[in-house]
Amino acid sequence: MADRSSPTVRARRLRQQLRQLRDRHGLTLEQVVARSGKAFNASTVARYESGDRIPRPADLRVLLDIYQVGDEQREHLMTLAKDARQRGWWWPMRMALKSGFGVYLGLESEAEAVRKYHSQLVPGLLQTEEYTRAVIRAIELTLGEEQVDERVRVRQVRQRRLVDEKRFHLWVVIDEAVLARRVGGPEVMREQLHQLLRLGRHSNITIQVLPFTAGAHASMEGDFSIMQFPDPDDADVVYLEQATSGLALEDPDDVRRYTLMFGQLAGIALSPERSAELIQAKADEL
Structure with a gap:
């Protein structure tokens, strides 16, 4: 079983808190560099705040001195940085994953709820092994059998x-x-x-089908996932999966838009009970 603790979420929390600390003190990147005695440059601080790089312990101590961080919060942030440098459970299989998907796995690993809309495929979390293999072979034209096996194991x-x-x-x-x-x-x-019918009976899984008769809807331009976390300091994230990469959206306006979109989809989709009836009917046709 994968460890639920996620270095991706830790890194996200760390960069957000570093940016908040700088904003609280009203400092520009250049002013932070000047107060550090030029221990690092402005682009390095910017990368720490964007999550492109995890601060080295020495750099983080300097930043926390500049921001006048007390002992308790200092220990918390140092621990966050240490945890953020760890490798996620998917690391041994990373070469088989598409670019950026490790970010999604890191977020999903610590999410307490995920809402998804899929227009073409059964979501990976609900796929059978043979369905997964058929999908991967159809989409990833250049993957070898060993890499296909790795992706199946991840799912x-x-x-x-x-x-x-x-x-x-x-x-x-x-x-x-x-x-x-x-x-x-x-x-x-x-x-x-x-x-789908078996998993839909689990208390923590809700499956709805959007029928053709629903007509036009808010997400006709693509699939998306919304992840919600147990820690109230970790805001929701929207993830958009693309052919060769993925994109995580954190801007509150973007998240709100997709949240409204999912609400509309759930509202016009069949109920879980009627969805199960339609799924059963489709299975009977086969």
């Missing part, structure tokens, strides 16, 4: 947490097209639909 680890940790809630809205697309052939697709 299996993620799925174990979904089933084992009832405090982690997954709420997905999938387009009816997902049920109609025969990924991997009739047998693979039938088993995948049965998997």
